[in-house]
Amino acid sequence: xxxxxxxxxxxxxxxxxxxxxxxxxxxxxxxxxxxxxxxxxxxxxxxxxxxxxxxxxxxxxxxxxxxxxxxxxxxxxxxxxxxxxxxxxxxxxxxxxxxxxxxxxxxxxxxxxxxxxxxxxxxxxxxxxxxxxxxxxxxxxxxxxxxxxxxxxxxxxxxxxxxxxxxxxxxxxxxxxxxxxxxxxxxxxxxxxxxxxxxxxxxxxxxxxxxxxxxxxxxxxxxxxxxxxxxxxxxxxxxxxxxxxxxxxxxxxxxxxxxxxxxxxxxx
Amino acid sequence: xxxxxxxxxxxxxxxxxxxxxxxxxxxxxxxxxxxxxxxxxxxxxxxxxxxxxxxxxxxxxxxxxxxxxxxxxxxxxxxxxxxxxxxxxxxxxxxxxxxxxxxxxxxxxxxxxxxxxxxxxxxxxxxxxxxxxxxxxxxxxxxxxxxxxxxxxxxxxxxxxxxxxxxxxxxxxxxxxxxxxxxxxxxxxxxxxxxxxxxxxxxxxxxxxxxxxxxxxxxxxxxxxxxxxxxxxxxxxxxxxxxxxxxxxxxxxxxxxxxxxxxxxxxxxxxxxxxxxxxxxxxxxx
Numbered sequence: 001x002x003x004x005x006x007x008x009x010x011x012x013x014x015x016x017x018x019x020x021x022x023x024x025x026x027x028x029x030x031x032x033x034x035x036x037x038x039x040x041x042x043x044x045x046x047x048x049x050x051x052x053x054x055x056x057x058x059x060x061x062x063x064x065x066x067x068x069x070x071x072x073x074x075x076x077x078x079x080x081x082x083x084x085x086x087x088x089x090x091x092x093x094x095x096x097x098x099x100x101x102x103x104x105x106x107x108x109x110x111x112x113x114x115x116x117x118x119x120x121x122x123x124x125x126x127x128x129x130x131x132x133x134x135x136x137x138x139x140x141x142x143x144x145x146x147x148x149x150x151x152x153x154x155x156x157x158x159x160x161x162x163x164x165x166x167x168x169x170x171x172x173x174x175x176x177x178x179x180x181x182x183x184x185x186x187x188x189x190x191x192x193x194x195x196x197x198x199x200x201x202x203x204x205x206x207x208x209x210x211x212x213x214x215x216x217x218x219x220x221x222x223x224x225x226x227x228x229x230x231x232x233x234x235x236x237x238x239x240x241x242x243x244x245x246x247x248x249x250x251x252x253x254x255x256x257x258x259x260x261x262x263x264x265x266x267x268x
Numbered sequence: 269x270x271x272x273x274x275x276x277x278x279x280x281x282x283x284x285x286x287x288x289x290x291x292x293x294x295x296x297x298x299x300x301x302x303x304x305x306x307x308x309x310x311x312x313x314x315x316x317x318x319x320x321x322x323x324x325x326x327x328x329x330x331x332x333x334x335x336x337x338x339x340x341x342x343x344x345x346x347x348x349x350x351x352x353x354x355x356x357x358x359x360x361x362x363x364x365x366x367x368x369x370x371x372x373x374x375x376x377x378x379x380x381x382x383x384x385x386x387x388x389x390x391x392x393x394x395x396x397x398x399x400x401x402x403x404x405x406x407x408x409x410x411x412x413x414x415x416x417x418x419x420x421x422x423x424x425x426x427x428x429x430x431x432x433x434x435x436x437x438x439x440x441x442x443x444x445x446x447x448x449x450x451x452x453x454x455x456x457x458x459x460x461x462x463x464x465x466x467x468x469x470x471x472x473x474x475x476x477x478x479x480x481x482x483x484x485x486x487x488x489x490x491x492x493x494x495x496x497x498x499x500x501x502x503x504x505x506x507x508x509x510x511x512x513x514x515x516x517x518x519x520x521x522x523x524x525x526x527x528x529x530x531x532x533x534x535x536x537x538x539x540x541x542x543x544x545x546x547x548x549x550x551x552x553x554x
Contacts, residue, residue, distance in 0.1 A: 009358045016355045017369075020376055020431070023387030026397070030390070080283035087280030091273050101540060106291060108480060108536050109529060110488020112505045114291070116525045120301060120518060121294035140290035143283050163272060172275045201380045204490055204505075208512070220382045224389070224495050236383040243378045 031233035049230040062219035073138035074196035081146025106144040111204035119208040129211030138199045146191035153187040301522035320523035337503040341486040344425040348433040356437035416498035424496045433478035440474030
């Protein structure tokens, strides 16, 4: 490798990180600014916008809806996705490549297409729009993400252990429940967190399917269109803190996974 | 062994059935809508037609939107390659802290993109921070107007999707054997030549994977042009939304949506034929 210190590259990379992070910093600053507008110099520190947010019924309702949708769709898609992953890796041999390509569609296709198609579909079979429909659709998208995450992390986990367990007298169900699932647990957790975040942040598909109800991204979007209140900044601060916690959890689950991969401490 | 596989195989069905009903079936339905004249389930007379597609190519207005969307997405993709290549290269070859830096880089990606776009609105508006700063320094004497233009939309798209470009680039550059570069230098190649003939060529896989991950969502974007753009920067997404939310011509809206879907599926298939799809899901930092 080149031993020369890459001065220009280092400066450029630092600049790039500043570019990526400065908008977030800006939003944080103005969440605590007591002035009404977004001008420098800042006028003083206040909790006013936090209090205002927590007395805004629509905002609270949207947060609640988003949490419910994300919790349910993450849980359902993780259960379905785990079965799918085990089945594809340790079950089928035919049509594997075709299946994987099809499962990549929700990840690669524009959300707009997915949202419109779902809207037309639910209207065609006369199912009313709203939260249940949003969950049905979010699950169909998140299954793919759970599958991809588990595929990406499954290498190095010794899945032959299932055969060993059955040779030693375990039932098929027991071999899944007591042998495979415990070993896959870190990637299952990572899949769940990822599915939660996908659903929590999802905007376009929800926009078309939510009907007259509201989720957090929908609330933010409507705020952005009709005048900007610093309440949006407060939401951003709260969401960012929440997201960071989730990211740390995700990284943590990976650490545990690494430990299982390198050490021989196979749980179960 | 085979009985275990057979039992395991059953596990895919719940997910697969859900996926087929709520993901594949809707796509098939807009396919049918695109080629018919009336709502299928409204009981009216239904007949096959190509009109929904022909309108796109007959009316100048729609062609302009289609062309503009392709152009904006192409510009976005080009600049995200240019901006992120040096960073990906630095992360892959010049630092030991690449793993942690990648995680740090992905943090804003997890914050709702509407919020990040909101920050750009603050930066770009006429009495926004960039204008205030430039006025204060004295570079300009009256605020320049950039919000609600195509430039603002492109800036927002680049900012939103560039992290998607870095990940596959980083993953492919990481795999390039440094001894190849050393060998070429020993054989007399200049640093620039060594870079363009070896590193750059070998990172094509990453560039293409990143292009898929940036170009397709940019082409289908709807919120970013709605928030940062003006009337001259509406894209396919805004047009389609308008058809479904206000105009009410679902067959035509479906045709436009299907065009977008076919375009993206074609890109995906083209890519998987040449490089294989593993590079995409393995390079994403899940």
